[in-house]
Amino acid sequence: MNSAYHPANSPDDVRITGHTIRDIRFPTSDELHGSDALNNDPDYSCAYITLLTDQPGLKGHGLVFTIGRGNEICCTALQSIADSVVGRSLASITSDFAAFSRELTGDAQMRWLGPEKGVVHMAAGALINAVWDLYARWSGKPLWLLLAELSPEELVRCVDFSYLTDALKPDEALELLRQMAPGKAQRIERLKAEGFPAYTTSAGWLGYSDQRIRQLCREAVAEGWTHLKMKVGVSLEDDCRRAAIIREEIGSQRFLMMDANQAWDVEEAISNVRALAVYDPLWIEEPTSPDDVLGHAEIAKAVTPIKVASGEHCQNRIIFKQLMSIGAIDVCQIDSCRVAGVNENLAILLLARKFDIPVCPHAGGVGLCEQVQHLAMFDYIALSGTTEGRLIEYVDHLHEHFVDPVTIEKGRYMAPDRPGYSIEMKADSLATFEYPAGPVWQGRLSRTA
């Protein structure tokens, strides 16, 4: 175990002394990386926070992922809440993590702007994640292992069960965690040896030419990928043509997933998915608005056995609770930066276990792959006990900007071993891509001025 970041004996001895918040943007729209039905020109960005401490070399990092415009709003929101941790000891937070989470998400004045959704919730998530990154670094463990080694009681104390108790009570959550305690050590060893299954979205963006799609499919197959995802939703004719190309390249034994990115109304989703069924999709992702629990339920009923997947835009645990309790989703796609951080994702993982729905995290963006791998690995070790039907999304973008980037081998995520939540970005990248002062943006802004 790496203990370089473990200078003190108790988290009582670690005090948060300040923070920095930066607006970081990558000009990804130049090449239509990340283009989908509703996001046609994303500039992958993040509001990036670093917590400073009184311990040499010990920091915590968190981020709100966005796709460009509005990143400044997330920075303002982080500024508005981040002072609340300054002066606190790490122990004062980690000893009652659910209370800390509620302080942020339930602030009597700020909650008016949500409650528990949108900008203020995402900012709370980044701050909470920064504390977890700090806590894992202090512990000398990667986050997945820190979580996996917490006791069921400690994990349940991290969760805010408010608005969940009709579906899941704390005692029941405790029981689910206790059931899976046997075999933890073996699963940790297996994970370290074999990694975690994944799928790739790198071939399927809307903005790519047919030739490029074909080429990327061949490369993906050669690299060992067995599950590929494509974007759909702008034109059914175009979707069918691209699906045919991909199916031709990957054959009938590999799996194809489709992602509509909320492009359709409910009836439209049903008829389009039926038309796309000939290409044998494993799941249809975000067929309609992420807010439409009943709409998803209707679609799921109509398109079975094609699965319905959603989650990257699901605002909080309350939406997940409903989606799961009425069978509106067959695949739960947690996101590390949408909800209130690790704590709310623990609640969602517990709900998924309760309703027996596999968790296949959303990733891509800026540092999402780096973060969600920890959550999926924890889920395997401490909750689901299996990787069957589980996949972490993988997108081959922007990893070079991270200090501890993901390691993919033959289409699988290998378990990170460095302490923390793998969120830290390289100092060079932060300086180069800071908006609008960084050199990448100064060049562009002066050309368009």
Added chain:
Amino acid sequence: MNSAYHPANSPDDVRITGHTIRDIRFPTSDELHGSDALNNDPDYSCAYITLLTDQPGLKGHGLVFTIGRGNEICCTALQSIADSVVGRSLASITSDFAAFSRELTGDAQMRWLGPEKGVVHMAAGALINAVWDLYARWSGKPLWLLLAELSPEELVRCVDFSYLTDALKPDEALELLRQMAPGKAQRIERLKAEGFPAYTTSAGWLGYSDQRIRQLCREAVAEGWTHLKMKVGVSLEDDCRRAAIIREEIGSQRFLMMDANQAWDVEEAISNVRALAVYDPLWIEEPTSPDDVLGHAEIAKAVTPIKVASGEHCQNRIIFKQLMSIGAIDVCQIDSCRVAGVNENLAILLLARKFDIPVCPHAGGVGLCEQVQHLAMFDYIALSGTTEGRLIEYVDHLHEHFVDPVTIEKGRYMAPDRPGYSIEMKADSLATFEYPAGPVWQGRLSRTA
């Protein structure tokens, strides 16, 4: 008709030339005005935008209502979107108002921060409302009359039907509006003569002493109020004691509503409402999370014939669609500042008509009474055709800061006759309460420094 603000013949001739955005806060927490189960110390606030035009004296006003902290985030969000209207003619917006609304709520990059919820959605709403205020002033009509005189075709063209068509299609909306066209003129006359029914929340805040509650109830009865609302949700015992006092003061013939402000989980809500049933509440408002459509449905089923009311925190039309389609709410409480402005509220009013659910707008806050009266009056004239079972909330706070404050007579809102959406605040108030530079805040901040 007042035509002082009608200097041009065509909205083509009105050009938006700029905007001002101000952070306005009232220190209402001093006296616990507005205290409820989850908001115990609100400082009623708003992010206030004024659109400037090239026509002498012609401006448009909009605001995001908040309860204090985080108001600065809404100001940042307004800054991020408001430039999009600068340089545009009024006609370029009003000729396809749904397209304008979609430009703001569907911006390919900004929608990541919602989509269509929270800070970015509320900011879009304020900007859209400012355009409506401008449009109504240009038309020389109060907003309710401008809307009531638009044709069914023009109204339907204002609505973004995306994610609604499984419940309500444009043709059906058109038909609902056409059905109610006969009798419009008579209803306008009746409204001008009799006003619109209302209820008061002024006696029911949690922070007041029993003696003050009793006194306020007596005053309310003397003023002619027949419907009063109280806050509940912190302590059932306390709620019962206060409910007994209010019921004693108002008698069995007047109506008492209860508002839990999201304090309860689903099972808790059901058992608490059953315990409060002895005080004969007309409705229970926000019994649980506004995101919990299925939870509301379960509560509604369990506590009938007590009605379930919600809406002030319902993020968008998609949540309302679901709440209404499964009978999860009996009373639809639209809010002028939560959703994407007048346009999205038109969608919600149409849904309420479709599902035959009475609309009783949420008000109070900063300028909410001033705004929602227009929407309720339009609903009566053009959609519902009745005031039966309809009530606008009234709270006696902060009206003195508005140029065109509401007029209440014997517990009814009298129809405003000045052009616009009644959002404009007095220049003096803006200067005094601007945060942190205004004198009210400079005094406070220097005392606590």
